[in-house]
Amino acid sequence: MRILLMGNPNVGKSALFSRLTGVNVIVSNYPGTTVEFKKGTMRLGEQWVEVIDVPGAYTLEPTTKAEEIAIEMLKNGDVVINVVDATNLERNLYLTLQLLERKIPVIVALNIWDEAKHKGILIDVERLEKLLNTPFVPTVAITGEGIKELVSMLSRLCSVKAQTKRG
Amino acid sequence: MIPLSELDTGKVAIVKQVEGGRGFQRRMASLGIRVGKIIRKITSEPLRGPIVVEVDGARVAIGRGMAMKVLVEVKK
Amino acid sequence: MSVNDEQRWVEIGRIVSQVQTVTHRHHTFLEKIGDASIKPLTGFPIAIVVLLFTFQIIRFIGEGLIGYVFEPIFDIYTPLAMKLSELLGPGFVHDVLIGTLIEGEIDYGQSMGLLTTGLFVPFAMVLPYVFAFYLVLSFLEDCGYLPRLAVLIDSLMHKIGLHGLAIVSFLLGLGCNVPGALSTRVLETRRQVFIAATLMAIAVPCMAQIAMIVGLVGRYGAEGLGIVLFTLFMVWMILGYLLNKILKGESPEIFMEIPPYRIPYWGALLKKLWMRIRFFLREAVPYVLLGVFIVNILYALGIIEHMGKIAAPIVVGLLGLPMGAVAALVVGFLRKDVAIGMLLPLGLTMPQAIVASVVLAMYFPCVATFATLTKELGIVDMAKSTVIMIASALLVGGLLNLIL
Numbered sequence: 001m002r003i004l005l006m007g008n009p010n011v012g013k014s015a016l017f018s019r020l021t022g023v024n025v026i027v028s029n030y031p032g033t034t035v036e037f038k039k040g041t042m043r044l045g046e047q048w049v050e051v052i053d054v055p056g057a058y059t060l061e062p063t064t065k066a067e068e069i070a071i072e073m074l075k076n077g078d079v080v081i082n083v084v085d086a087t088n089l090e091r092n093l094y095l096t097l098q099l100l101e102r103k104i105p106v107i108v109a110l111n112i113w114d115e116a117k118h119k120g121i122l123i124d125v126e127r128l129e130k131l132l133n134t135p136f137v138p139t140v141a142i143t144g145e146g147i148k149e150l151v152s153m154l155s156r157l158c159s160v161k162a163q164t165k166r167g
Numbered sequence: 168m169i170p171l172s173e174l175d176t177g178k179v180a181i182v183k184q185v186e187g188g189r190g191f192q193r194r195m196a197s198l199g200i201r202v203g204k205i206i207r208k209i210t211s212e213p214l215r216g217p218i219v220v221e222v223d224g225a226r227v228a229i230g231r232g233m234a235m236k237v238l239v240e241v242k243k
Numbered sequence: 244m245s246v247n248d249e250q251r252w253v254e255i256g257r258i259v260s261q262v263q264t265v266t267h268r269h270h271t272f273l274e275k276i277g278d279a280s281i282k283p284l285t286g287f288p289i290a291i292v293v294l295l296f297t298f299q300i301i302r303f304i305g306e307g308l309i310g311y312v313f314e315p316i317f318d319i320y321t322p323l324a325m326k327l328s329e330l331l332g333p334g335f336v337h338d339v340l341i342g343t344l345i346e347g348e349i350d351y352g353q354s355m356g357l358l359t360t361g362l363f364v365p366f367a368m369v370l371p372y373v374f375a376f377y378l379v380l381s382f383l384e385d386c387g388y389l390p391r392l393a394v395l396i397d398s399l400m401h402k403i404g405l406h407g408l409a410i411v412s413f414l415l416g417l418g419c420n421v422p423g424a425l426s427t428r429v430l431e432t433r434r435q436v437f438i439a440a441t442l443m444a445i446a447v448p449c450m451a452q453i454a455m456i457v458g459l460v461g462r463y464g465a466e467g468l469g470i471v472l473f474t475l476f477m478v479w480m481i482l483g484y485l486l487n488k489i490l491k492g493e494s495p496e497i498f499m500e501i502p503p504y505r506i507p508y509w510g511a512l513l514k515k516l517w518m519r520i521r522f523f524l525r526e527a528v529p530y531v532l533l534g535v536f537i538v539n540i541l542y543a544l545g546i547i548e549h550m551g552k553i554a555a556p557i558v559v560g561l562l563g564l565p566m567g568a569v570a571a572l573v574v575g576f577l578r579k580d581v582a583i584g585m586l587l588p589l590g591l592t593m594p595q596a597i598v599a600s601v602v603l604a605m606y607f608p609c610v611a612t613f614a615t616l617t618k619e620l621g622i623v624d625m626a627k628s629t630v631i632m633i634a635s636a637l638l639v640g641g642l643l644n645l646i647l
Binding site (some may be wrong): 075 | 192197199223225
Binding site (some may be wrong): 226 | 252398423495500
């Protein structure tokens with residue numbers, strides 16, 4: 001099972017990656033390129049799963065080398081955690097929409113939730129989930145808020161995925 | 168309409184047109200520079216350096232040459 | 244834009260208007276400092292303060308670690324090493340492991356044994372500064388300062404054929420040239436990578452080198468150190484300017500988001516710091532030991548003496564250094580910190596110490612950086628880069644020798 005962390009640059013993807021994975025993190029190059037990515041593991045119930053910190057991307061219609069790699073990596077992932085900057089929902093949702101157009105389960109982490117609240121930005125999470133038909137979890141990667149919820153959502157999605165795979 | 172590069176510091180404007188190829192337009196759009204967006208110029212760096220604007224509360228740095236291809240209308 | 248892009252943005256607009264309400268939108272304090280540090284009038288003074296502050300913190304942490312942690316550890320270790328020295332008795336094995344005893348005692352700076360200087364240089368002289376440097380750099384990275392610095396000096400960087408983001412590579416290179424050289428990959432064009440990598444190898448001394456230069460030149464006060472660093476900075480600017488003029492092509496403009504200032508998440512920061520330190524230990528320590536080992540072999544076989552005779556016109560004539568410096572220049576191909584360490588016992592005058600430091604920094608990268616650059620640039624470009632390195636090192640070294 002391979003989980004991909006995807007999102008725009010500077011949305012706290014690395015901090016979230018750090019929260020989810022342990023110390024054994026490997027930095028490697030995507031084969032044949034010079035773009036680096038981080039790979040780690042996390043425990044989900046009974047199984048260990050691979051977590052990949054995919055290079056930051058604004059869009060899946062590539063405009064940079066990092067975005068090209070992100071698209072390549074998407075082909076080999078099982079579940080995507082789309083990390084979104086809650087203080088800039090509009091710009092971030094572009095990638096979310098593109099991810100949802102593909103046939104891969106997506107959980108959206110509405111990160112930097114505290115700052116959004118502080119800035120007076122209110123987001124109706126339930127409504128958002130209904131409109132986009134995918135789970136959204138408010139998180140604050142820096143303090144760890146919402147990580148538990150994210151992980152339990154993830155294990156639910158992964159067990160469903162594993163069953164459909166077997167069946 | 169004036170190019171973004173000519174916009175005065177502190178002024179707010181609406182993006183009216185993004186010139187250049189589709190790839191360029193797409194790159195601009197991915198950081199929020201697209202038609203209809205309201206932007207505010209924060210500063211421009213000396214010696215024809217980049218221009219910094221605020222769009223959707225985020226700060227974006229744009230090279231001077233690129234900023235010349237973005238046409239805006241100053242908001243009164 | 245294609246219809247598809249347009250449709251998505253329309254869809255997003257519809258969604259956002261349904262789910263998001265913005266009650267009040269006032270500028271926060273962090274936002275205000277954020278903007279102040281990119282506006283040129285306030286940004287440049289802030290940049291200078293940040294750099295000076297960074298420098299002070301690195302010194303404070305580095306010196307503190309050396310004085311209160313590493314030197315005490317080696318004080319405990321010394322009797323053990325002396326015991327081993329007695330057990331071994333004089334001979335080749337003793338020379339390799341312990342080195343030469345200075346007045347019957349181990350001198351970690353000068354003995355040149357694998358278990359003395361070979362351990363002391365990387366752990367007690369270099370590691371503390373590398374640690375301090377990466378700690379501060381990782382903080383500046385994670386709090387969001389570096390993109391602002393990149394935007395501020397973008398036009399300056401264009402004068403040397405690069406763009407603002409390249410400053411991040413150079414800063415990384417100050418820690419260790421290997422990750423610095425690797426990070427030049429993010430630059431868009433081959434031309435930029437070539438310029439950045441060449442400048443890095445020539446004019447950006449790594450922390451290991453800086454720590455040792457402080458030891459060598461700092462003895463004569465801050466002035467000598469200032470001259471070394473200023474010379475390297477000028478070389479960086481002038482050489483970059485020339486390369487930009489000579490090499491065909493343009494440097495693409497900067498286009499990026501400047502993230503808001505954020506308080507770093509310490510877990511992620513410490514993890515990154517640990518990965519960088521681990522990388523340094525893996526890359527540097529084996530080469531330091533190999534360097535010390537080779538010095539011993541070269542001396543034992545009398546090769547140094549031989550090379551000294553060949554290199555004398557350049558080293559003594561052009562650069563005004565004593566014959567003993569030849570060995571250091573040879574070892575400098577492997578590790579700069581060991582090489583500078585070898586200059587310590589020579590009793591150089593201040594001008595000699597300055598010339599030696601500058602030439603050692605410029606003439607060739609250490610072997611690890613060389614291997615990395617060759618992989619990144621390819622053999623042909625690396626050969627070009629090497630010619631530039633040696634020529635400019637001799638030119639600048641010769642000039643300094645004349646002036647000082």
